[in-house]
Amino acid sequence: MTYDEIxxxxxxxxxxxxxxxxxxxxxxxxxxxxxxxxxxxxxxYILKKFGYSESDIEMVKIAGFMHDIGNVxxxxxxxxxxxxxxxxxxxxxDMSLKDRITVVSAIGxxxxxxxxxxxxxxxxxxxxxxxxxxxxxxxxxxKENFDIHDRVNYAxxxxxxKINMDxxxxxxxxxxxxxxxxxxxxxxxxLGRMMILMNRLQTPHEAFWMDISYWIERSHIRIIIRRLTYxxxxxxx
Ligand SMILES: [Fe+2]
Numbered sequence: 001m002t003y004d005e006i007x008x009x010x011x012x013x014x015x016x017x018x019x020x021x022x023x024x025x026x027x028x029x030x031x032x033x034x035x036x037x038x039x040x041x042x043x044x045y046i047l048k049k050f051g052y053s054e055s056d057i058e059m060v061k062i063a064g065f066m067h068d069i070g071n072v073x074x075x076x077x078x079x080x081x082x083x084x085x086x087x088x089x090x091x092x093x094d095m096s097l098k099d100r101i102t103v104v105s106a107i108g109x110x111x112x113x114x115x116x117x118x119x120x121x122x123x124x125x126x127x128x129x130x131x132x133x134x135x136x137x138x139x140x141x142x143k144e145n146f147d148i149h150d151r152v153n154y155a156x157x158x159x160x161x162k163i164n165m166d167x168x169x170x171x172x173x174x175x176x177x178x179x180x181x182x183x184x185x186x187x188x189x190x191l192g193r194m195m196i197l198m199n200r201l202q203t204p205h206e207a208f209w210m211d212i213s214y215w216i217e218r219s220h221i222r223i224i225i226r227r228l229t230y231x232x233x234x235x236x237x
Pocket of ligand 1 (some may be wrong): 039151
């Protein structure tokens with residue numbers, strides 16, 4: 001099973017299409033195949049930069065493309081539903097049991113309300129997903145009806161994910177139009193998303209530390225989340 005094959009898989013594509021339609025009716029931002037493709041590519045970029053193997057990169061691309069299929073069942077618990085759906089779909093392919101379980105686990109843990117990073121695949125998936133903020137994800141055309149998610153996405157006029165290997169930092173640089181969304185609203189959304197990664201700090205066997213620093217300079221936000229492990233230059237937000 002390859003990323004190119006999963007992108008053409010009818011069941012995956014139909015789940016993403018219907019799930020995204022459901023979310024559109026319910027007033028959510030875009031969670032289409034376009035979003036999932038972006039997440040797959042960004043997660044792959046992160047793992048590649050940090051020197052992970054080609055098979056890990058292929059796995060994270062597959063997880064990235066499939067990660068939101070659970071929206072077809074319900075937005076609530078979509079990560080868990082998506083993991084179960086992904087297991088069924090991937091079971092029918094030639095993917096190894098170990099890789100399938102890794103992908104299923106990453107999908108099942110990608111939502112901040114119930115999940116968290118448990119390995120490099122899930123960590124890269126979460127970073128890629130939570131950093132996809134852009135104006136064209138907003139589907140609500142009436143600005144007066146914007147909710148906070150609409151405002152946060154619509155306010156982003158420029159976004160760039162940068163990786164500095166020497167400093168072991170992944171940085172998300174965002175240009176914000178503060179006439180649309182205040183800094184306070186921005187952090188209200190982003191702090192919740194970033195907490196999903198902070199939860200890992202509670203894992204005692206990991207000798208890593210994390211430092212989260214925020215810089216606010218006028219309308220420019222730079223979010224840097226850094227984590228080091230004792231054994232390798234790991235990710236993560
Ligand atoms: Fe997503």
